[in-house]
Amino acid sequence: MVVPAPKGWILRCAQNDRRSGVVWGIGVFLLLAGAIRAQIDEAPPVRIDVAYASSYVFRGVERAGDSAQAAVEFNRDNLRGGLWINQPFSQGDTREVNLNAAYAWRPADAVTLEASVAHAWFDDVPGGGVKRSLEAGLNATLAPIQGFTPGLAYYHDFRLRADTVQASLARSIALTKLGAFLELNFFTGWVSGDDWRPDAPGPRRADSYGYWGGEAHVPYRVGPHSTVVAGLHYADSFGRSITNGPFGRTGHGKLGVTLGVNLDF
Known part of the structure; x- marks a missing residue:
């Protein structure tokens, strides 16, 4: 899935046992979320996602095969924060935990900007050499043009010393007879x-x-607080070095499917 800033204390998670590091990261995040909710009069909206993915592809590079994915996201006005996990079914595939936050605002009627930061931890990286990453980004979404919504994003990873520029084009099509929507997104970077x-x-x-x-x-909404989501994904990369480039599998042109449930409160 294509595709969301912890402080110094959480870096200890990357130095412990793999499983205990993930557990500690989740536990500390939930404790912080509880403290934040206790300080405000009304709890922010909460969204929980659970999904199966036949492959996990990040910016054109497949990082894992069949995986279980889970996420929790808290929203408060224009601010959101969350935790995302990819747990592969096969040993040897990379496990990833991602803690992220973002703030969105509208400087003009036709433009929405979102500044984001994400800190990720990795286990079982092929060849090793990378345990975590820290990335900041700025995403601009323009007003729809004849039904298509263009977007432009820039990201900088401070640990990998990497810069990413991505352009996207999205469209939502109403499936009136089904009572659902077909959401399309095309991207290049x-x-x-x-x-x-x-x-x-x-x-x-x-x-x-x-x-x-x-x-x-x-x-497809199946209840007041639950939605079933089916997805089809295709991504490819070109010019990537297997030895000097980002970690991941060596194949090209990956087609994958996802099936999940979203719960909102």
Whole structure:
């Protein structure tokens, strides 16, 4: 899925046992969320997502095969924050935990900006050399043009010394007879990194590559607080070095499916 800032204390999670690090990260996040909710008069909306994915692809590079994915997101006005986990079914595939936050605002009627920060931890990275990443980004979404919504995003990863520029085009089509929507998104991007293995000894590994793809989702509301979502995804990359580029599988042109449930409160 394509595709959301912890403080210094949480870095200890990456130094402990793999499973205990994940558990501690989830536990501390939930404690912080509870403290925040206790300080405000009204609890912010909460969303919980659970899904199966036949593959996990990040910016054109497949990081894992069949996986279970889970996320919790808290929203308060223009601010959101959440935790996202990808747990592969196969041993040897990369496990990922992502803690993220974002703030959105509208400087003009036709433009919405969102600033984001995300800190990710990785286990079982092929070849090792990278345990975590820290990325900040700015995403601009323009007003729809003949039903299509264009977007442009820039991200900088401080640990990988990587810059990403991505352009996207989205459209939502009403499926009146089904009482649902078909949500389409097409994207292309370019990534340039100077240190794809920051935790490995020796010289830095630098590489640049491009990627593109598309996805289709059909969310269908089945209850007051529950939605079933089916998705089809395709992504590919070009120009990526297997040894010096970002970690991931070596295949190209990955087609995948997702099936999940969203719960909102």
